[in-house]
Amino acid sequence: MIALLLALGSSLAYGCADFLGGLGARKAHVLRTVMIAAPASLAVELLLWPVLGASFSAGALAWGAASGVASAAAFALLYRTLAIGPMNVLSPVTALVSAMLPVGVGLLQGESLGAAGLVGLPLALAAVVLVSAGHGAGSARPSRTALLLALGAGAAIALQLIFLHQAPSDSGVAPLIVGRAASSAVTLAAAGLLYRRLGSDKPAYAVSAAAGVLDSVANLLFLLAARSGDLAVVAVITALYPAGTVLLARGLLAERVHRGQVIGLGTAAVAVSLLALT
Numbered sequence: 228m229i230a231l232l233l234a235l236g237s238s239l240a241y242g243c244a245d246f247l248g249g250l251g252a253r254k255a256h257v258l259r260t261v262m263i264a265a266p267a268s269l270a271v272e273l274l275l276w277p278v279l280g281a282s283f284s285a286g287a288l289a290w291g292a293a294s295g296v297a298s299a300a301a302f303a304l305l306y307r308t309l310a311i312g313p314m315n316v317l318s319p320v321t322a323l324v325s326a327m328l329p330v331g332v333g334l335l336q337g338e339s340l341g342a343a344g345l346v347g348l349p350l351a352l353a354a355v356v357l358v359s360a361g362h363g364a365g366s367a368r369p370s371r372t373a374l375l376l377a378l379g380a381g382a383a384i385a386l387q388l389i390f391l392h393q394a395p396s397d398s399g400v401a402p403l404i405v406g407r408a409a410s411s412a413v414t415l416a417a418a419g420l421l422y423r424r425l426g427s428d429k430p431a432y433a434v435s436a437a438a439g440v441l442d443s444v445a446n447l448l449f450l451l452a453a454r455s456g457d458l459a460v461v462a463v464i465t466a467l468y469p470a471g472t473v474l475l476a477r478g479l480l481a482e483r484v485h486r487g488q489v490i491g492l493g494t495a496a497v498a499v500s501l502l503a504l505t
Contacts (some may be wrong), residue, residue, distance in 0.1 A: 231457020231502060233448045234464035240445035242471020250474075255428040258418040263430050264439030265411040271443040272403045279397035287394050290315025291402035295409025301383035302414065304376055320374065322466055324381025326355050329388050329462030338457040340397035347501030351463045354498055358469045358480035388462055391446070392453040403446050408426070427480040460502050467495050 251260040281287075283291075330348065340348060387406075394402035416426065435452060453459045473488055 228462055230452045231464060231499065233452035233455065235318035235403050235444045235467075235499065237448035237452060237465045238468045239469035239471045240342060240441045242473075243299050244438045244441035244445060245468065246475040247441065248474045249317070251431045251435040251438060253458065254429040255276075256425040258414070258421065259425055259428070260435045260438070261414050262455050263432055263435035264408070264417055264442065265414055267409045267436040267439030268443040268492060269404070269411060271408055272400055272447075275400050276404065276448065278313065281401035281404060282395070283401045284395055287398035287401040287493040288405055290394035291405030292409045293326050293403060293406075294387045294394075295406035295411075297387040297390060298406060298410040299413035299417075301387055302328075302410075303341070303417070304380035304383055310382050319340060321381040321384070322343065322354065324378055325384035325388075326352055326418065326463045326466035328382060328385035330459045332389050333459030333462070335459055336458070338459050343501045347498045348459065348463060350494055351467070351498035351502065352446045354491045355360075355463070355466045355469075357419055357472060357494060358467060364441040376473060385462070388449060388453075388465065389458070391450050392458050395448075395494045396454050400447065400450075403443070403450060406446075407443070423489045440482075464499065464502065470495060 248257075248264065251264075253301060330352075390404055391406070449461065449465055452465070470492055473492075477483070
C-alpha cells in the first residue's frame with residue numbers, strides 16, 4: 228500500500244511537472260525552459276542529500292548515470308515525436324511502452340501478482356492509453372518515422388525508471404543526483420550546440436523552476452516506491468501521469484476533457500483499487 232501511494236504521488240508530480248513545463252515552453256524554446264528546470268531539479272536533490280543520505284558506490288554511480296542519459300534521450304525523442312504528430316496517436320504509444328517495459332522486467336525478475344493484480348494491471352495499461360489520448364485518435368495516421376520515435380521515447384522513459392530501480396537500495400538519493408547531473412550536462416551541451424536556434428525569448432523562470440522541482444519530487448517518490456514495492460506495479464501506476472496533466476489543463480486552462488479520457492480516469496481508479504489488493 229505504501230508503494231502504491233508513493234507511485235500515485237510520483238504520477239501526480241510527473242503530470243504537474245509536464246503541465247508546467249508545457250506552459251513554460253509556450254513562452255520560449257523548450258531548451259531554454261529546461262536550462263532553468265534542470266538546475267532547480269539538481270538543487271532539490273542536493274538539499275535532500277543531508278536528509279535522506281547518499282552513498283556514491285559504483286552501482287549508484289553507474290545506474291544513476293545511465294538513468295540520466297536515458298532521461299535526456301527521452302526528453303529529445305518525446306518532444307521530436309510530439310512535434311511530428313499526430314499527438315493523439317503518438318502520446319498513448321509512448322505512455323504504453325513506458326509502462327509495459329518495466330512491467331516485463333519486473334515479471335522477469337520474479338515478481339508475481341495475485342488474482343486482483345492480474346486484472347488490475349491490464350486495466351491500468353488500458354487506462355494509460357485512454358488518459359493520454361486526445362479526441363479523434365483515428366483522424367490521422369502517423370508516419371513510420373513518427374511511430375519509431377514514439378516507441379523510442381517510450382523505451383527511453385522506461386529505461387530511466389528501470390535503471391533507477393536497479394540502483395542499490397542503500398544508496399539514498401545518490402542515483403538521483405548523479406542522474407540529474409548527467410541529464411543536465413547532456414541537455415546543456417545540446418543547448419550550446421543549438422544556441423543560435425533558441426531565439427531571444429526569455430523563459431518563464433518561476434514556472435520552469437517549479438517544473439524542475441516537481442520533476443525531482445516525482446523521481447524521488449518513484450525511487451522510494453520501487454524500493455518498497457514491485458516494479459511491475461509501481462511503473463504502471465507512475466505511467467498514469469497524463470491524468471494529472473489532463474486535470475490541470477481542465478481546471479486552469481479550461482481545456483476539454485474528452486469522453487475517452489473520462490473513461491480512462493475511471494478505469495485508472497478501478498485498476499488502482501485492484502492493485503491495492505495485491
